[in-house]
Amino acid sequence: DKQFGQMIEAALRWNKPVRIGVNWGSLDQDLLADLMDQNSRRTVPWDAKPVMYEALVTSALDSAQRAREMGMDPGQIILSCKVSGVQDLISVYGELAKRCDYPLHLGLTEAGMGTKGIVASTTALSVLLQQGIGDTIRVSLTPAPGESRAQEVVVAMEILQALGLRSFVPSVTACPGCGRTTSTTFQELTKQIDDFLRAQMPVWRERYPGVEKLKVAVMGCIVNGPGESKHADIGISLPGTGEAPAAPVFIDGEKRLTLRGERIAQEFQQVVENYIEQRFGGARAPETV
Structure with a gap:
């Protein structure tokens, strides 16, 4: 007492x-x-x-x-x-x-x-x-x-x-993997993108107001991938087992481009950066004098 x-x-x-x-x-x-x-x-x-x-x-x-x-x-x-x-x-x-x-x-x-x-x-x-x-x-x-x-x-x-109560970093929807995803590409890309987004947030939070609400999807095959990707702001559907080595990218619900080759991860990361700049760059916080 x-x-x-x-x-x-x-x-x-x-x-x-x-x-x-x-x-x-x-x-x-x-x-x-x-x-x-x-x-x-x-x-x-x-x-x-x-x-x-x-x-x-x-x-x-x-x-x-x-x-x-x-x-x-x-x-x-x-x-x-x-x-x-x-x-x-x-x-x-x-x-x-x-x-x-x-x-x-x-x-x-x-x-x-x-x-x-x-x-x-x-x-x-x-x-x-x-x-x-x-x-x-x-x-x-x-x-x-x-x-x-x-x-x-x-x-x-x-x-x-x-719970949708607060947003701190862009969310990454990721494929859990199944019999159609025998490679580790989708796992590696998911981690790379998630790590990249989190690492950039200290800068982006000031430069791109609202970026924390961004939704990114990284899917592992063409069965559910395109549909899930369309529900995100930007998403990629990686090739699954036996599928053509191509990864369609969906932006704002529409297929915009297809990535191929050994640099899919690096190219998709650049696509994400460009999207953030185009969508959120115009809403920058005023600079202090």
Whole structure:
């Protein structure tokens, strides 16, 4: 309580917002015990989990109220309730959103490593964001030895972009591969184009406003390739197994040219650059003087 008060006083002194976070790993045990006692007197007692959810929500709201009583403006208070179970997080934030208008910070704590952590965080955050719940997000991943923590930021950005809530870099739709794609050409081109787009974004973001919404398709054969490419702003359909060594390129839904030979990747990259210059170059941000 003393530390909480000191933090709020410092925020007030410097006119800073605060995030009040409740974590089920360090929940107020007196509050939890009181709610458990109240629950035991119910005609039909709740299961343990709903009581835990209520404790988290109550703790967050009570803390926010205390901050307001100390002088904090409601608009400078952000709440979070961190748990490590996907369904638990969805339930807690669903209830918290019903009972307050504070901005909410979403995050699945202790999500884990690698694919497991990414899938768990993506699942929980996507459900809540799709319901309109959440104002800021954090993806918590346990990094492998020597691995950069930047992966957490990348995953968070990908979640927002996949849901159509924000755009950070051009999206690349890519063929997964099948029996018609025995070569690795489509894989190599997909990685090359994706790496190229991401590497250029620091410059393009200033030079070509709106380029982050660009959609590029790299497909591996002529069965689904042309159709998928037409749905993108610019797409290429590479030759599959047994197909003629030609790669039609579709721009704004229409076939514009066909690439052939050993330099398809380099030529397609140049086509993408030219398209970006032509489409977004006229919308450049004003230069500072």
